[in-house]
Amino acid sequence: METKNMMEFKEEELMACCGSRIFAEEMEKACPFPSLEEAIVAARDIWFNKVNVNGWLQAFSVHPQIGHSPPSSSLSTFAQWSKGEQSTALSTATSSSLQELSEWNARYEEKFGFVFLICASGRSTEEILAELKIRYPNRPIVEFEIAAGEQMKITELRLAKLFSTKTKASSTGDQYSEAISKKAEDRMSIIGGHLAAALESSVGKTYQRPTRTRPPITTHVLDVSRGSPGAGIEVWLEAWKGPQPRPIFGDPDMNGWVIQGSSFTDNDGRSGQLMSIVDAVNPGIYRISFNTGKYCPGGFFPYVSIVFEIRESQKLEHFHVPLLLSPFSFTTYRGS
Known part of the structure; x- marks a missing residue:
């Protein structure tokens, strides 16, 4: 294994993947990562075992409401990724479905105290609205853990984007160019749908199964x-x-x-x-x-x-x- 294959990330880069400062700090300490799969294993361990309640809430708080695209003037990586993840929902929305989604978002946030969180990549407005209605009756502690799980799904997708962008940048010497970002985004339309299956397959071949990071x-x-x-x-x-x-x-x-x-x-x-x-x-x-x-x-x-x-x-x-x-x-x- 050559050193050049090891991936290093700075705290601010990792904040684009997950808005929890504790998460980003711990992930930076865990660097470098030889592969995306190992970065995701570390991320899961940190998110579920080392990030406290306040860290989870901090991560939730930076997300816009589903159906509300970040301002077009925002140049932050987080905002651009968030906009891309909601592209299917926004493209399939009607004025009435957006209005209904906005009303349910408000009801949800009033009940639970944080924004409705879902891994929106590839989901239509109707699918997201249906899921929101299903989850709304949950007890707060149950919904809090579901939201944390959705945040982890989003983080995994964004780690894949970060790896993809950095890998391409290091091979061309043109970091974060517009063309590279476009290619990385194109690849994520495939990665987003098949990341879980890819991880299961690759980990199954190499390790048989992901090693636990906490007791069963x-x-x-x-x-x-x-x-x-x-x-x-x-x-x-x-x-x-x-x-x-x-x-x-x-x-x-x-x-x-x-x-x-x-x-x-x-x-x-x-x-x-x-x-x-x-x-x-x-x-x-x-x-x-x-x-x-x-x-x-x-x-x-x-x-x-x-x-x-x-x-x-x-x-x-x-x-x-x-x-x-x-x-x-x-x-x-x-x-x-």
Whole structure:
């Protein structure tokens, strides 16, 4: 592997891919990258594991509303890319569909506190509007994680653009010329549709599967009564190893639980590492328990346990099992 193939990026270049300053700083530290695939693996790790809530909100805040093209006078790379990504939506829009989209954008932002975020590349106005209506009923914490996932899709596409532009520039010696930018944009019409498949194919050949950057089971706690992360809560992860294949409801002999790891939630409500980072998690029944009684002494729950099953067909997937807690109620869901 030759040094000339290693890609270096500056913080401001990376800010065009994702508007989070923390993300850009961490990506610059992780440079150089030998390939787009390795840059994307690093980006996912940084975005989901190192960028905090404020960093996510900062990234969301720089996006224009879907259907609102950035000012034509703007010369920033971010603005130009954003305009290109919305080109299909804008070209398929009618005055009535744009009006309806604007109204729904306003309703969404009023409910959730941030702009509706979707990877708009190649999507029509009708498709985007339909997705907005589907996501609008979501609980805020659920929608927040969906928006973070959409931001990651956008970031991946823009990293591909950045790689494409830099690769061409280094081979011609004419950095960011108009012709190169046009060619890079043309290539992205193909990359945008097939990036996920290309990554899966290339990584499958080289590494069999992307190496995990976090344990396969994670959690976080949100204190919905305060509207803030639940920090300092003790968390245990256990696996069922009893004589029966699975715990039986109502069986008083529940001594088959074996602890896998424990930690305390940090200031963002995220747990520390609860198990080893492995590519394939053992299928079976798992239990995450939270010491909610110590966190909220006057609450109704001395502790909360969430039991779930990982099947053989799911052993390569990631399981994020958060706790949304108040003194007198709690809920959970499978996140990403």
